Amino acid sequence: MFSFICKGIIRDRRRSLLPVVVVTIGVMVVVFLDGLMGGMMDNMVRMTANFQTGHLKVMTRAYAADEAQKPNDLALLGSGELMEQLHRDYPEVDWTPRIFFGGLLDIPDENGETKAQGPVTGQAADLLSKGSKESARLGLEKAITAGHIITQPGEILVSIDFAESFGVKPGDRVTFFGSTMDGAMSFANYRVAGIVRFGNSMLDRGGVILDITDARLLLDMEDATGEIFGFLPGEKYLKEQVESIKTSFNHQQAGNPDVYAPVMTQLMDQDMMRQTLGYTDSMSFFMLLLLMVALSIVLWNAGVLGGIRRYNEFGVRLAMGEEKRQLYRSLLTESLVIGIIGSAVGTALGLLICLLLSRHGLDYSAVMKNIAMMIDPVIHTRITPRMYYIGVIPGILSMLVGTALAGRKIYKRNTALLFKELD
């Protein structure tokens, strides 16, 4: 009977083509969306980690309490020793200092007088030490639109929007005005090494990047740092591992009552990341459910139309002694086969699209222009093992549900009218 059903599906394209196409498209969309959402999450995690949080972050307790304000007056002192300890205790993690600061950037005219002045937020990272991965982490090579990355002390990178607004070019001299970690006024001259565009309004609007040594001089933070970022090998965030390191580190510090004692947080503890990712997971599930319901309705209608077209066939089969239950079951088997075919094709196509986008990326910078989220404007879809089966369940289920609803008509068929109907 199974081969009888399969022959019917293969030979009668009107019976199988529309449902296969519907299931294929549905499953392809599910697989693609899963890859895209995964890619977006990876993107968000990577960008947030690289620019704001690291996989792990060490600050003073006082700094952590007001972290959003980046209070450098509460920064870690003796950071060199702390870094050494961190390297010793957790050698697999790449520990690196970061300082966030804010101030005014003054752009002089040819006479050295102020031509323009604008507020900027700055970030300092270890860009000049041998073997530092910070330049790559911040994607500076890719972000440079003019000039070059910082190669020596005294250089600064300026974000594209600021540079365009104030006519700043590589090679220009600029003056930064701010305050030291103790609250004293501070200023320093820098040469603009390059103009950077991250494709993210938050970073591009008014940002500058300095090497950590220059920032320490500027902010009077010798052997101090606002934050120490930790990155796992391969830049891969692993929840269990960071959680275990965080717990171990904080356990060591548990007995220290000092408000300036270091405290460790992990990426998910910060910036609503956990909630954001949880919300995205819920959204994915909801979208999957919605898609399945929509597919079921389409397939229900397709099933009803197919049932009308095959009215005679069902009548003959009932007259020949097939029970209604058997007939209903054979329709469900048909839909299972169609669901499997559609799911397989849809999964393959979805994976193919994801594979292409994981290599070449999807540039949606036009959409992201005014969105202040820490997301790279080029998304690379994520390929995971679950993509091989995630579309199959809704694909088959929607086909079965659609057919089950459409097939109920069989039970309402009056066999007493079969002769009349069939003639």
Added chain:
Amino acid sequence: MINVKQFKRTESKYIIRAEGLTKDYPVGEGHFRALSDINLTFSEGEFAGLVGPSGSGKTTLLNIIGSLDTPTSGSVAVLGREVSALTAKQSAFLRNRHIGFIFQSYNLLPVYTVYENVEFTLLLQKKNREERHKAVMEALDWVGLTEKKDARPAQLSGGESQRVAIARAMVKRPAIVLADEPSANLDAENSHHILQTMQQLNSELKTTFLFATHDEKVMQYLQRVISLRDGKIEKDTNS
């Protein structure tokens, strides 16, 4: 689980027996009487026909004998079992094992080959491949269509299609074949051909054939003619 033995032909002297059979259909507030107090018996191997004008009750009677419908009152026993007492499952079983149907419009399944159309009824009986192959080829041989076993219904003439329908009805070697206007869509030559085929099967296999027809060509082959008018038996003659 249905016991095959419950449909054994030996339980009754008659293969079909109708007593006081009446069938009413609701029409608006009242009802339309399609059959009225029908008393009939058929023995094994009869080649009989229900004749009469449209609306005389021929098809209704075939429906009830084929366990596709039940009487309003009276009784109809097929192979010794009361039709109105059968469950849906038992009715399906009766049709699947013991009753073959031939329709005016052939009603072959268009996506399947001649072989598969004939084989389908045996698939429902869960017969194994060898048994099915043997029975299908034998049935196609009876109707002279072994050469066309791989053809699709669309590739067949009307006469060939009706012969496939006969093979499909006969492949399970049923006790009864019910044929509703089997020659209505055929020309004279093809009508004679299929009637001769059915007559031959009737004599060789002792299958009871019961026709509903108003075709003169069919009537000349019938051994017994039951004339119906307004749901009543007008005449019952043996030739």
